[in-house]
């Protein structure tokens with residue numbers, strides 16, 4: 001596993017987040033959407049920095065006992081080195097500390113790397129959302145992690 005520093009992200013980090021977004025997604029978050037989310041008091045955005053450079057990030061929020069993973073991505077040049085897992089475990093620990101009992105996320109059905117990562121952390125598919133995504137059109141898996149029923153993420 002590569003050595004990465006996990007840091008809380010703020011508005012100053014948005015240009016780097018947006019740079020990774022554009023490399024990873026056909027419909028990346030806009031700078032405006034990133035600003036709106038990152039500045040919410042209920043938001044938790046973390047980054048993995050290697051030698052000061054942003055290698056990946058995860059965005060989430062937590063409110064009233066429920067949390068959601070909004071966005072997670074690792075720079076294509078930095079994948080398969082444990083960074084995605086490190087980001088997710090850091091986010092899940094913070095969401096749990098915030099009082100969340102359940103964490104939700106949506107993922108493209110064909111996204112094997114992400115689905116595999118989420119399953120390994122204890123997430124289960126609880127819904128299939130027909131044609132949820134565009135560009136290209138595709139179903140989503142709605143996935144859910146219930147902290148109290150899952151010792152792996154404690």
Ligand SMILES: CC(C)(COP(=O)(O)OP(=O)(O)OC[C@H]1O[C@@H](n2cnc3c(N)ncnc32)[C@H](O)[C@@H]1OP(=O)(O)O)[C@@H](O)C(=O)NCCC(=O)NCCS
Nearest residue numbers: 024072073074079080081082083084085107113114116117
């Ligand atoms: C999903 C993603 C964040 C994983 O990041 P990563 O740093 O490469 O992941 P890690 O090295 O921490 O691997 C963690 C686990 O993810 C899964 N995984 C990662 N890449 C995989 C691949 N190419 N094929 C299958 N499983 C994979 C494995 O379960 C892996 O565990 P293992 O190493 O014990 O086999 C990364 O592939 C990515 O940024 N994808 C594009 C953006 C995206 O799809 N985000 C999710 C949106 S819902």
